[in-house]
Amino acid sequence: MVISDTVVRVDKIEEVLEVNASHWAYVMCCPNRKIYKFGASNDVKERKKNFKTVAPNMEVYRKIPAKTSAEAFAIEKMLKTHFAHRHLQNEWYALTEDDLHYLDELELMHRTHFTQVA
Secondary structure, eight states, X not given: OOHHHHHHHHHHHHHHTOOOOSEEEEEEEEXXXXXXXXXXXXXXXXXXXXXXXXXXXXXXXXXXXXXXXXXXXXXXXHHHHHTGXXXXXXXXXXXXXXXXXXXXXXXXXXXXXXXXXX
């Protein structure tokens, strides 16, 4: 699977399971280098804009909804712990196809739960 195809899938998941969350954990990717960054924000689009100066082709790979800022930061911390063995340097991680499938399932699970509870 090509990363650009996967980024398109993010939009499709968002269309199917639209979530009105005010807090998000996110995974951004630099497709040309195939590296990923985890974070938390209440405005992922603005966060992405901030990264454009450092990584102009940065894309949002996954957006995981959270009920609170604390929950979003907890998800970010969990992802960093879960993928510690994939850590490169600073906030960058090299993920495998299996890792990306894990993130797909995690986002889908959170979006499904979020829409059922909301």
